[in-house]
Amino acid sequence: MSIRSDPLERLAIPDGTTVEERDLVTDGDVIVGGQSTVEFGVRGRTVVAGERVTFGNDIEAEGDCRLDMWCDVAGNVLVGEDAYIGERTRIGGQLMVSGDLDIGDDVDIERGFEANGWIVIRNPMPTVVFFFVYLSHLLRIGEEEEAREAAEELLGDAEADEEDEELDPLIVPRGSSVSDDAWRVSKPGVVGDDCRIHGNIRATSLEVGRDNNVFGSLRARGDITVGEGTRVHGDVTTKRGTVRIAPGAEILGDVACEDLSLHDDAAIDGSIRARGEMSIHREFARETE
Structure with missing residues (x-):
């Protein structure tokens, strides 16, 4: 993940990103700030979403997928590694997880779920909320190297190969709206x-x-x-x-x-x-x- 000053305070669409039918496709990670609406589906490496984010189609993550509380996904969530689903999140399709599943209370998965690893029922999402607050604080005080290491640990970049580490994430700032009609951001x-x-x-x-x-x-x-x-x-x-x-x-x-x-x-x-x-x-x- 490329760390610059205030990396979450802008819309960033990395090289090679495409919209294919109803899916937003990128080779790197996807980070969506809270209170945002993404009417596309999303395909990327690791997918991280803040609280109350709405997705209009499937999520496909090659690595981890982390959805904060009150998220709403219209389609399936397909995860290549571990999944972290916050409380009161709704998934309109299936949840398929190749690794471990950490899931909060009162999660609604309309077509059921499968996980090949451990399944833990609790509320894991404060970790993601804390990450954004902690990262912003590190950047404000000039600790860019420590912020980079924290981001790599969350997004799994520490285990990625050299080519993957060079991929910039797709970033949608908090409170944005992304659709086939318009990408609306206040950044x-x-x-x-x-x-x-x-x-x-x-x-x-x-x-x-x-x-x-x-x-x-x-x-x-x-x-x-x-x-x-x-x-x-x-x-x-x-x-x-x-x-x-x-x-x-x-x-x-x-x-x-x-x-x-x-x-x-x-x-x-x-x-x-x-x-x-x-x-x-x-x-x-x-x-x-």
């Missing part, structure tokens, strides 16, 4: 490279990487960057920020912004409305963190 958003995303993306700012296909519009209050070779099937709009469009990018809609920085090898099919400065150039300055 900054970052999209990696080679992704195929369905839905309009709404965030405070947006940075979209290379060679993506976004079947929807981009909207933010701050800056928006569209990377090389990315195609946006919709409008790109910001209220107060700058839009930067890299070479080979294609916007199949309108662009509205304060300032516009446009590479001459990019294409905009719709109209352009820039209230401030507009520049067209041959070089594209990449921002560094």
Whole structure:
């Protein structure tokens, strides 16, 4: 897991993430903050969800799956290793666990469950809640290395091979809504490279990487960057920020912004409305963190 300052305070879509029919698919871990709605199913390595998260389809985790209390999963939960299910969680399908099952009180599993390992009935979820609080505290006081080790222990990265450790997680911030219609977050958003995303993306700012296909519009209050070779099937709009469009990018809609920085090898099919400065150039300055 990649630990940066406030890693849970942004929407992070890692390289190669795709939406396949009704499933959100990534090679790495999936972390969903509490009070969020994900109308897709989720397929990833380890899946961690905070309290009162709703999933609209199946969860498939190659490693562990940790669902906090009051979660609601419309479909099946299929877990390759251990599962931790918080109290009063509802699963609309089956729960299938290859390892151990730690399950809270008053959990409703409509089509039954199986676990190949130990089954313990209690409330395990305060561990997950404590993890998020503890991780945030470590980052605030600058203990990034200790925070990284804590995250690796929770998500099972300590036993992963070197290639797996380099995979960034998919992070949905607390209180977000993710669906085929729109991704709505009140935090900054970052999209990696080679992704195929369905839905309009709404965030405070947006940075979209290379060679993506976004079947929807981009909207933010701050800056928006569209990377090389990315195609946006919709409008790109910001209220107060700058839009930067890299070479080979294609916007199949309108662009509205304060300032516009446009590479001459990019294409905009719709109209352009820039209230401030507009520049067209041959070089594209990449921002560094």
